Amino acid sequence: MDRLMGLDYGDKTIGIAVSDELGWTAQSVEVIRRSTQERDLNRLRELISQYDVKELVVGLPKNMNNTIGPRGEICIAFAQSLHEILQMPVHLWDERLTTVSAQRTLIEADVSRKKRKQVIDKMAAALILQNYMDSKTKR
DSSP, X not given: OOEEEXXXXXXXXXXXXXXXXXXXXXXXXXXXXXXXHHHHHHHHHHHHHHTTEEEEEEEEOBOTTSOBOHHHHHHHHHHHHHHHHHOSOEEEEEOTTHHHHHHHHHHHTTOOHHHHHHHHHHHHHHHHHHHHHHHXXXX
């Protein structure tokens, strides 16, 4: 099975997660603090190479009524540019409530607010990727 990478694309950070070799589970990897597009892409390329990733899954924040707002448009543009620059398949995945879910999980685990801030984006990326993979195995 080809390895997948999940991305939670935000204004300040990009949460990263990758699938295991069997494509069963998603693991949080890191949070890229965004600086320039070139630096961000270089770090993504390094991680893609390190984990031998073949496809990307980018979280698409939709409104609760299933429409796509300004933040969603930004993520669509990001996914399209990744596809063009990296020449690899890029899938968009509805990420509604993944950050809320990640936040709840961390609160239930009694993780401090400061620590939550450091891991929330990569945990959201793992949830996006896991939900995407689960949808593929159910077919």
